[in-house]
Amino acid sequence: MVKPIKISTPLSNQDVENLKIGDEVLINGVIYTGRDAAHKRLVDLINEGKELPFDISGQIIYFVGPTPPKPGQVIGSAGPTTSYRMDAYSPYLIARGLKGMIGKGARSQEVVEAMKKYKCVYLAAIGGAGALLAKSIKKAEVIAYEDLGPEAVRRLEVESFPAIVAQDIYGNNLYVEGMKKYAR
């Protein structure tokens, strides 16, 4: 197995240019969480010409709604949710400087076009491995939309958070290529 590539947020254009489908990455630094309801609110703010609750430039959004932490835990189980539900919203955030998204499942053509145009990478984390992935999260803090409960926007500090480059800025798609390779 090839050694995973270490990346740290915020990401530069060069960071995402280096990533190709199939690469395994370990993420360090701050990432932000958001899923359906939070995405809707963020894009509403953009459409109203208002400020976002955090500076999205160079950042990664992780599509996750964690379980509540047990006493002594930083965060509960925290694996990715299915990404296509964010497809309607992601291009707006990518145009604002978002450099990475973590989720599971393939993205739409509209998202791919935005990823190519503005240089943003799509990473897959292992769905259903929420207990394991939570081990890479060292700090969690709700920074917006607390009323959304599990869907609130959280600022996470991660160490060696594992993900796989599923769709890169060159339009390559591991969901398509991987399937081709193993189909009979």
Added chain:
Amino acid sequence: MREIEASCITEKVKELCMEANYDLPKDVLLAFQKAKEAEESPLGVSILEQLQRNAEIARNERVPICQDTGFGVVFIELGEDVKISGGSLKEAITEGIRQGYGEGYLRKSICHPFTRKNTGDNTPPIIHIDLVQGEELKIIVAPKGGGSENMSRVTMLKPSDGIEGIIDFVVNRVKESSGNPCPPIIVGVGIGGTFEYAALLAKKALLRHVGSSNADPELAGIENNILNKINNLGIGPMGLGGRTTALAVHIEMHPCHIASLPLAVNINCHASRHKEISL
């Protein structure tokens, strides 16, 4: 007549919610191991290994296997000679879900369809009750995640579509679902009955021991045929390519109307969670 206290049902449902979410059944773990040994994709093997580690952490630390701790789906087999005392069966189950999701630090995932406002306690559950002979009460709690549920479908085929039409629909459904439902998946197939009954059969099929065959040899053969076709799609663990797309295909069948051939496909992610108890 045997009396069972409603409070006892609440207590058991609460415990089952937590156990189901923390402790992946042995048959699923065994299926992971077998899949890992046969998987040709190195990335696929690595994913299956991480799923094994995840299940171990969840069981040892009593934390949820997956952050989507699901809709509380509860199957009840109620003996005709059982009387529930001190409250109603439905309320007892609902309270068990509320307590289980609260005290177990499970995610509350149930909301209003339009406003998307969360109900806050993962209620109401979905309750299916079968009346059976005897004086036992069997409770099965099967938390169901949203990602794989979203990939499920019901269709009304024409009788002329036949077995071939059934196989094509199921395989295509899995193909179109790609990595979305967290493969390796378990595919529940309901054939026959009515529109709603086909869906219920498909859901019940997911409760079977992973990899067990239908007792009817013809259906067992179709299960095997569909499983091979699905695994030849190459979707693989998490949809990133590989030979393990489904761990099992389970079919349940019921007679249908002369005009109809109802078919339901209920997809379950690899976190196939269900726990049961008989009182």
